[in-house]
Amino acid sequence: xxxxxxxxxxxxxxxxxxxxxxxxxxxxxxxxxxxxxxxxxxxxxxxxxxxxxxxxxxxxxxxxxxxxxxxxxxxxxxxxxxxxxxxxxxxxxxxxxxxxxxxxxxxxxxxxxxxxxxxxxxxxxxxxxxxxxxxxxxxxxxxxxxxxxxxxxxxxxxxxxxxxxxxxxxxxx
Amino acid sequence: xxxxxxxxxxxxxxxxxxxxxxxxxxxxxxxxxxxxxxxxxxxxxxxxxxxxxxxxxxxxxxxxxxxxxxxxxxxxxxxxxxxxxxxxxxxxxxxxxxxxxxxxxxxxxxxxxxxxxxxxxxxxxxxxxxxxxxxxxxxxxxxxxxxxxxxxxxxxxxxxxxxxxxxxxxxxx
Amino acid sequence: xxxxxxxxxxxxxxxxxxxxxxxxxxxxxxxxxxxxxxxxxxxxxxxxxxxxxxxxxxxxxxxxxxxxxxxxxxxxxxxxxxxxxxxxxxxxxxxxxxxxxxxxxxxxxxxxxxxxxxxxxxxxxxxxxxxxxxxxxxxxxxxxxxxxxxxxxxxxxxxxxxxxxxxxxxxxx
Amino acid sequence: xxxxxxxxxxxxxxxxxxxxxxxxxxxxxxxxxxxxxxxxxxxxxxxxxxxxxxxxxxxxxxxxxxxxxxxxxxxxxxxxxxxxxxxxxxxxxxxxxxxxxxxxxxxxxxxxxxxxxxxxxxxxxxxxxxxxxxxxxxxxxxxxxxxxxxxxxxxxxxxxxxxxxxxxxxxxx
Numbered sequence: 001x002x003x004x005x006x007x008x009x010x011x012x013x014x015x016x017x018x019x020x021x022x023x024x025x026x027x028x029x030x031x032x033x034x035x036x037x038x039x040x041x042x043x044x045x046x047x048x049x050x051x052x053x054x055x056x057x058x059x060x061x062x063x064x065x066x067x068x069x070x071x072x073x074x075x076x077x078x079x080x081x082x083x084x085x086x087x088x089x090x091x092x093x094x095x096x097x098x099x100x101x102x103x104x105x106x107x108x109x110x111x112x113x114x115x116x117x118x119x120x121x122x123x124x125x126x127x128x129x130x131x132x133x134x135x136x137x138x139x140x141x142x143x144x145x146x147x148x149x150x151x152x153x154x155x156x157x158x159x160x161x162x163x164x165x166x167x168x169x170x171x172x173x
Numbered sequence: 174x175x176x177x178x179x180x181x182x183x184x185x186x187x188x189x190x191x192x193x194x195x196x197x198x199x200x201x202x203x204x205x206x207x208x209x210x211x212x213x214x215x216x217x218x219x220x221x222x223x224x225x226x227x228x229x230x231x232x233x234x235x236x237x238x239x240x241x242x243x244x245x246x247x248x249x250x251x252x253x254x255x256x257x258x259x260x261x262x263x264x265x266x267x268x269x270x271x272x273x274x275x276x277x278x279x280x281x282x283x284x285x286x287x288x289x290x291x292x293x294x295x296x297x298x299x300x301x302x303x304x305x306x307x308x309x310x311x312x313x314x315x316x317x318x319x320x321x322x323x324x325x326x327x328x329x330x331x332x333x334x335x336x337x338x339x340x341x342x343x344x345x346x
Numbered sequence: 347x348x349x350x351x352x353x354x355x356x357x358x359x360x361x362x363x364x365x366x367x368x369x370x371x372x373x374x375x376x377x378x379x380x381x382x383x384x385x386x387x388x389x390x391x392x393x394x395x396x397x398x399x400x401x402x403x404x405x406x407x408x409x410x411x412x413x414x415x416x417x418x419x420x421x422x423x424x425x426x427x428x429x430x431x432x433x434x435x436x437x438x439x440x441x442x443x444x445x446x447x448x449x450x451x452x453x454x455x456x457x458x459x460x461x462x463x464x465x466x467x468x469x470x471x472x473x474x475x476x477x478x479x480x481x482x483x484x485x486x487x488x489x490x491x492x493x494x495x496x497x498x499x500x501x502x503x504x505x506x507x508x509x510x511x512x513x514x515x516x517x518x519x
Numbered sequence: 520x521x522x523x524x525x526x527x528x529x530x531x532x533x534x535x536x537x538x539x540x541x542x543x544x545x546x547x548x549x550x551x552x553x554x555x556x557x558x559x560x561x562x563x564x565x566x567x568x569x570x571x572x573x574x575x576x577x578x579x580x581x582x583x584x585x586x587x588x589x590x591x592x593x594x595x596x597x598x599x600x601x602x603x604x605x606x607x608x609x610x611x612x613x614x615x616x617x618x619x620x621x622x623x624x625x626x627x628x629x630x631x632x633x634x635x636x637x638x639x640x641x642x643x644x645x646x647x648x649x650x651x652x653x654x655x656x657x658x659x660x661x662x663x664x665x666x667x668x669x670x671x672x673x674x675x676x677x678x679x680x681x682x683x684x685x686x687x688x689x690x691x692x
Contacts, residue, residue: 005373024367025374027351046392046421046596049253074257075392076249077565077594080222081261084247088254088282091290109261117264117298124297124337125290160341167340168293168333178546194543200524201544219423219565219594248423248565250392395599420603422595426568427607430593434600434628437636455607463610463644470643470683471636506687513686514639514679 010035020044020072023055033062040068042104045075045083049092056099069093069101070131073108082110082147085118087125094126102129106147112138115149116157120164123172132157183208193217193245196228206235213241215277218248218256222265229272242266242274243304246281255283255320258291260298267299275302279320285311288322289330293337296345305330356381366390366418369401379408386414388450391421391429395438402445415439415447416477419454428456428493431464433471440472448475452493458484461495462503469511469518478503529554539563539591542574552581559587561623564594564602568611575618588612588620589650592627601629601666604637606644613645621648625666631657634668635676639683642691651676 009016015038022028023044032039039059043052056067071090073083085108093101105118119130135141138148149157158172165172182189188211195201196217205212212232216225229240244263246256258281266274278291292303308314311321322330331345338345355362361384368374369390378385385405389398402413417436419429431454439447451464465476481487484494495503504518511518528535534557541547542563551558558578562571575586590609592602604627612620624637638649654660657667668676677691684691 021370021372025371026367028371046250048251074249074251075596076247076257076259077219077596078221078247078259078262079598080265084249084257084259085261086249086251086257087260087294088258088287088291089251091282091287092253095286109264113268114261114264118261120341121260121294121298125294164297164337164340167337194545197540198544198547199540250421250423252425392596394597420595420597422593422603422605423565424567424593424605424608426611430595430603430605431607432595432597432603433606433640434604434633434637435597437628437633438599441632455610459614460607460610464607466687467606467640467644471640510643510683510686513683 006031006035010037013037015040015068018042023047023052026058029055029058030062033059033064035064036066037064038066038068039064040070040102042070042072043074043089047074049089049096052089053093053097053099056097067099068129069097069099070104071101071108071127072104081108081114083108085109087121087127090122090125090127100128102131103127104131106131106133106144106149110144110147112147112149112153115147116153116160119157119161123161123165123170124168130161179204179208183210186210188213188241191215196220196225199231202228202231203235206232206237208237209239210237211239211241212237213243213275215243215245216247216262220247222262222269225262226266226270226272229270240272241302242270242272243277244274244281244300245277254281254287256281258282260294260300263295263298263300273301275304276300277304279304279306279317279322283320285320285322285326288320289326289333292330292334296334296338296343297341303334352377352381356383359383361386361414364388369393369398372404375401375404376408379405379410381410382412383410384412384414385410386416386448388416388418389420389435393420395435395442398435399439399443399445402443413445414475415443415445416450417447417454417473418450427454427460429454431455433467433473436468436471436473446474448477449473450477452477452479452490452495456493458493458495458499461493462499462506465503465507466510469507469516470514476507525550525554529556532556534559534587537561542566542571545577548574548577549581552578552583554583555585556583557585557587558583559589559621561589561591562593562608566593568608568615571608572612572616572618575616586618587648588616588618589623590620590627590646591623600627600633602627604628606640606646609641609644609646619647621650622646623650625650625652625663625668629663629666631666631668631672634666635672635679638676638680642680642684642689643687649680 017040020042073085076084103122105115133148134154135148138145190213193215246258249257276295278288306321307327308321311318363386366388419431422430449468451461479494480500481494484491536559539561592604595603622641624634652667653673654667657664
């Protein structure tokens with residue numbers, strides 16, 4: 001996303017997502033600091049935890065403190081998964097910052113059959129939320145079909161997550 | 174550990190651990206395949222999931238199929254944690270192999286205050302067990318004190334893990 | 347740099363550099379494809395060679411084929427150097443693409459005493475040019491002083507590079 | 520290689536190579552410190568420069584100071600090359616240590632057509648030597664054929680390296 005399009009987003013979007021590849025697009029971050037919509041900031045592919053938090057600072061220092069962080073896997077030598085989900089980053093960020101942090105297991109692993117287990121781990125580790133890709137017909141999805149759940153699997157997962165959340169003293173709305 | 178010392182271990186140890194730095198010490202793996210003690214094989218610092226499983230094969234192909242795998246964090250660019258715990262490796266290995274896989278959160282993160290959350294994530298993701306460093310007096314420990322729990326914290330954690338395990342349909346002995 | 351500022355650059359700059367952190371800022375790349383100034387595209391911190399070339403495609407597909415690539419080190423586990431200079435990327439890109447590729451040894455290593463040797467390696471490996479940080483007074487430089495050469499060292503280096511270039515059948519203008 | 524086989528090597532080998540996967544096999548390193556053959560120590564796949572030098576210390580501290588270091592590429596996210604050749608490690612080690620360091624471009628890149636350029640870069644950067652895979656018939660080689668030069672290409676390369684070495688004030692025996 002470019003700073004040029006922010007006006008359009010402000011009008012029609014409830015929340016604005018900054019993708020991993022733009023986590024250090026400082027011109028964009030500064031512009032997002034001047035609006036009042038919540039910003040979902042995804043961690044860059046090889047961003048350290050410190051750099052991730054500093055990117056959030058760019059937004060907040062310009063006046064918008066509605067920032068939600070999102071761990072979505074980092075780039076490592078491992079090729080079996082699309083990226084390597086770094087759940088220790090969630091634990092670190094809960095201590096270093098007051099900002100909410102959610103987890104995107106779908107982009108992290110790139111494989112539908114891994115999403116359920118990683119979602120549970122994310123809730124157990126303390127994540128404030130999840131973004132999960134869901135689609136009626138994953139096989140014919142325009143993009144990312146291999147990491148996408150059907151509504152049936154998603155509903156089953158949410159049920160299981162409710163039980164798990166309770167067991168770690170939390171509640172899923 | 175060298176192949177030279179295996180005899181001494183066989184006599185007095187219940188289980189023999191191969192450290193991460195020896196995961197691809199093939200001469201050692203072959204010798205461990207000829208004995209009948211359980212082998213705890215730790216993942217190498219930059220070993221892929223495939224290489225990890227192939228190292229286990231070296232032991233099993235020589236006759237010893239009592240192999241337990243251990244995820245203990247991989248080396249990435251992140252410096253805040255000692256290593257980066259790769260819980261997706263647990264999910265992958267549960268599908269690719271029949272071998273049990275446990276998680277070492279202490280060595281993965283290198284910080285005591287992270288161990289509890291990562292242990293919960295490991296159980297939630299499906300790990301078959303945990304190795305957790307515990308010491309009466311972590312501050313004066315000979316090594317790894319910073320990642321070590323006191324018995325008090327450990328007991329509290331085990332209680333919480335029992336509740337969590339139940340919530341994901343499992344039991345902690 | 348944001349797409350908003352391109353007009354100002356077009357007027358007063360001879361060449362426009364896209365920094366490593368914006369290598370995948372696609373909105374910016376598309377806008378840069380519509381102008382006629384040469385673009386110096388730096389490799390992202392964890393961009394693969396393929397992604398690097400695809401980012402150049404974004405510019406060229408929009409009409410501007412004056413793209414110069416720049417290898418400036420990638421992010422690895424190594425902490426002794428600021429980044430890890432990947433000279434094999436130069437060899438690969440000379441085969442995969444017709445685009446010129448230059449090397450930035452200063453940002454890659456982050457240490458002034460390494461710049462000379464790495465510059466020689468870059469010319470020997472086939473790089474089409476170098477960007478070297480030079481400053482009258484590195485110790486008091488506003489930024490990156492530790493990786494900056496004095497004019498004296500720079501002149502000595504250029505002399506040595508001329509001899510080296512000749513030895514590999516090339517000429518330095 | 521296991522410590523068990525050292526005796527056989529001592530009798531018939533001129534030099535003993537420790538492969539990358541055994542760089543931190545401390546039991547082996549200690550045994551190699553007790554003999555008087557030169558040891559060629561290859562850098563581990565994800566070993567830092569510091570760890571590499573400390574492994575050499577294990578050999579020297581036990582009495583054998585004939586250690587030759589070998590940079591052979593490190594593991595990164597890049598998949599186009601087999602590993603990523605880290606020539607800045609050569610520069611660093613020339614400053615941090617008195618030990619000779621050579622470069623293995625063949626294993627680093629895994630592609631025969633890259634070997635010549637990377638060899639030149641290695642000499643230009645200051646490496647004390649090269650290990651290059653050569654085989655009469657690379658296509659039918661038992662292993663590593665894709666990264667192997669024919670004797671014809673090798674001879675051509677050596678000629679070019681002699682010219683280059685002279686240009687950087689060095690001599691190839």
